Structures are given as structure tokens and as C-alpha cells.
Amino acid sequence: MAEPLAAARWLPRLLALVGGVALSFAFAPFGQWWLALVAPALLMVLWGRSPGPREAAWLGFCFGLGLYAAGTWWLYISIRLIVGAPIVVAVGVIAALVLFMAGYQALLGYVVRRWLGPDSLPGRLLWVPAAWVLIEWWRGWFLTGFPWLSLGYSQTDTWLAGLAPVGGVPLITLALLIGAGALLSLWQERGAARAAALVALVLPWTVGLMLRGVEWTEPAGPARSVALVQGAIKQDLKWAESNRQNILDTYAQLHRDALGADLIVWPESALPDYANYFSDYIGAVWSAARSRDSDVLIGVMRLEPREGPAEPDAYNSLLALGDSEPVFYDKRQLVPFSEFVPVPAFVRRRLRLMNLPYADFKRGTRRQQPFELAGLRLAASICYEDGYPALLRRETLAAHAMVTVTNDAWFGRSPARYQHLQIGRMRALESRRYLLRAANDGVSAVIAPDGRIVAQAAEFSPVVLRGQFTPRQGATPYLATGNLPMLGLALALLVVPLGRALRFRSRGTMDVRVRP
Secondary structure (H helix, E strand, O other), X not given: OHHHHHHHHHHHHXXXXXXXXXXXXXXXXXXXXXXXXXXXXXXXXXXXXXXXXXXXXXXXXXXXXHXXXXXXXXXXXXXXXXOOOOHHXXXXXXXXXXXXXXXXXXXXXXXXXXXXXXXXXXXXXXXXXXXXXXXXXXXXXXXXXXXXXXXXXXHOOOHHHHHHHHHHHHHHHXXXXXXXXXXXXXXXXXXXXXXXXXXHHHHXXXXXXXXXXXXXXXXXXXXXXXXXXXXXXXXXXXXXXXXXXHHHHHHHHXXXXXXXXXXXXXXXXXXXXXXXXXXXXXXXXXXXXXXXXXXXXXXXXEEEOOOOOOOOEEEEEEEEEOOOOOEEEEOOOOOEOOOEOOOOHHHHHHHHHOOOOOOOOXXXXXXXXXXXXXXXXXXXXXXXXXXXXXXXXXXXXXXXXXXXXXXXXXXXXXXXXXXXXXXXXXXXXXXXXXXXXXXXXXXXXXXXXXXXXXXXOXXXXXEEEEEEEOOEEOOOHHHHHOOHHHHHHHHHHOHHHHHHHHHHHHHHHHHHHHOO
8 A cells, every 4th residue: 555655646746857857948058948838737737636735845846856957957067077176065066056946846836735726727827827926036036046947038939028028037937827727727627717728828929929029119329330259268277377378368369350349348257367467458458449449348357455454355347448437347146156155254264175266256236337338328247147137127228238248168068058148138138128248158149139149159269259239228118117017916816815815814713712
């Protein structure tokens, strides 16, 4: 008897795990977008058939375990192969992240089975999708957040991308989950319920298709030329003293090739040390650019002195060289355990003994003005900051285009760089502005307001990618309002089940009070 019971428990968990792994293939570079419908539908089936909230939590956990293990394994490349951490540390850090992320799905599973009726029509079409959107939003900011693999990112090349300017990733996620519930209902329901499910499945895609042709913003001047500089410096050689001059020479030559473009963009932390040590080199770059009427953005690390004997603050920055004085943008959303280490002092001493990073970059101020270069206003982001649309929204609204610099060489030839590129494409879709993306070894690209890649550099090669972009102005609904309308909608959809839960709890409390 025990064996059938064990099989009945572990088979659904195994299916949930497989469903999570399958969902990772909905994202770039695989592009199997339809899995973003099928995998959540599978999980809803399993939740509906689970014996209780505890088992539903396990199913959600297994689903999240599969998704994040399959979707973020590339962290091993940076932690183990590039940083050189012991294998135990590398596996431990990745396991901790995956388990923590899977915990969100476990929480969702418990809530869904306990209060949201995943085996009912309104549960599948309204309540479960709304709860999923809220959990996904929470995951994107709590404890600095990790918005990677949010469901809506998988749809940059489908009709649902037309919803991005209206409600961003949360609206696309909601549409996908309503579709997943509708697929399940078409299979299980009859009559009017099946008709309602069909409408719920088709309507978001139809609206998305209709909205794809809406421009939302308008041109704000003539087209400008851009040159994206890609140095293709291997990450394991980037900080080697013996390779320093080669890096400087490589970028100097690429810069000469890029001269004449209205805007020249170098990638994240292009120089092989703090910019403070390269004032003459930067001055020469600036002078050459001004002689050809080019403005320059350079990804640098820099030191800012502090009063007294204290060590200077370190920043991961973008340096703007135009007509006026040099201006810095300082990265605001730092990467845990890479750009800052949220651990006590004694742990930092241990990291030093293990030759691991232990010093922190300082976080840039929350609000920073767009750069004024090439006669335009440019909203800047560094590395995975472009995964935080709420962080970028105000600056993007005031800008004519966006610029992202990054160094995805940390993750080798893994899917990470393509997942990151897909995130950038979604930012262009949401804002209906061009995004100019300069990466150390790829993927450097010019992304159009409709999310299309209109120019892309060959990866892993030193190259200058030239392209054209048109400045745009105006506010899409999402850029004007951010996530608040979608969060409000998700909460409104949950009013009925939450009200039922509160009334049930109230009755239970009253029953306890009158019981002798």
C-alpha cells in the first residue's frame, strides 16, 4: 500500500519539475513561446488535483526548482570558471538562489490551493493568474529582487508583445496565465463555460495583434548615427596586468574606427582599472571624438574620494563625454555577491582568504537625469539594471532613446546573454523607444521601438557596429503609470476569494467562541 501512495505523491511532483524545466525553453535563445501557455496549464492541473495546500506548495516548489535550475545554471560559469570559487561555494550559491526562487512558487501553490480554487472556472481564468502576477512582481523587488525569467519576457516575438506598451511584463504574464487556464477549461468544461474559456484564450492575442501597429510615441527629430564598440575582451584576461596595454590599444583602435558617428558607446567597465588612473587616455579619446563631432559614452569603474582617511567609494559608472564637462551615471541596481556582498565582516575576511570578491561598489543615487549627448536626452542603464523597468521608468519618459552597456562575458556562451537581450527588447517595446546596447563580447545591437533587432554585431569578435536610430518622445500607458494599474487589477480580481477567506475565518472564530 505504501508504494502506490509514494508513487501518487512523487509522480505529480516529477511532472511539476519537468514542467518547470520545459518553461525555461520558452525564453531566448530557444524561443518556444507556446511553452509559456502549456507549462502553467500543467501546473494548474496538478494544483487542482492536489489533496491539499501543503502538497500544492510542494508542486509549486518542484516547478520553480525545474525552471530556475534549468534557466539560471549559467551562473556556475561566472562563479566557478571565471571567479574561481571552490566548487562547493559555486554550487552552494546557485543552489541557494534556486531554492529561494522556488520558494515563491511554493508560496503561490499553497495560496492557490488554500483559497483560489484552481479546479474552478473563475479560479483558472481570474484568481490564479492574478495571484501569479503579484508573486512575480514581489519576486522582482524583494531583497533587491531577481526579475529574470518573468513569464511575460517569453513573448517578445508574439502578438502579445503588443500589450507591452499598455501594461508591461505583468499584463503579458496575466494574458498568458488566463490563456493557460482557458486551455485547461476548454478541456474540462462544457457549454457556456467552454465558450467563456475560448473568449478568454483568444481575446488577449487579438487585442495584442491590434495594438502592435500603434506607435504610441512620435519622432522627435532626424535620425542619428550610432557606433557601438565591442572589445571582445575575454573575462579571464580582463584584469590581467599583462593584458592591460592590449585592452587599451584594442579600444583605441575601435574608437578610431567609430569616429564620425553622432554617438559612440563603449561597453560596461571597458577600461582595465578605475578610470581615475587613465585620465590622459580618456582625454585623448575625448579629443579625438570632438574633432569628428562625436559624443562618447564609456563604461568605467571609478573612485570617489571621501573625507579623512577613509577609503574612496567605488562606482560602476557610465562616463559621458560631450560638449560640456564630463558627466557620470552611477549604477543603481547592484548585483548581489558580485558588485556588493551582503555578508558580515568576518565572512568578508573569509572571502579574502579564498581570493573571492569582497569589496562593494557603492549604489548610485536613485534619481539621475538622462545624459544630454548628440543633441538628445539618453536614459542609461548598466548590465542587469534593464531588468527593472520601475527603476528606469522616469528617466526613460524624459529621454529620446535608451542606452544599455553590459558585459555578459561573465556567462560564456550560455543562454544568459540571449535572455538578457530579450529583456532589453521588452524595454524597447514598453517605452516605444530605441534601445542602443553595447556589450563587451555580445550581444551588441540596435533595438527598434517595436522590439525588432535592426542591427546586431557578430559575437565574440572586436568590432564596431554602426547603425541609425530616430529619437522619439511621448508616453506609452505603461511608461506613464508603471506597474500600479496592473497591481491594482490583480488585487481587484482577488477581492472575491479573499473576502470568502476572511468570512470563513470570521465564522470559524465565532464558532470557537460559542463552543462550550
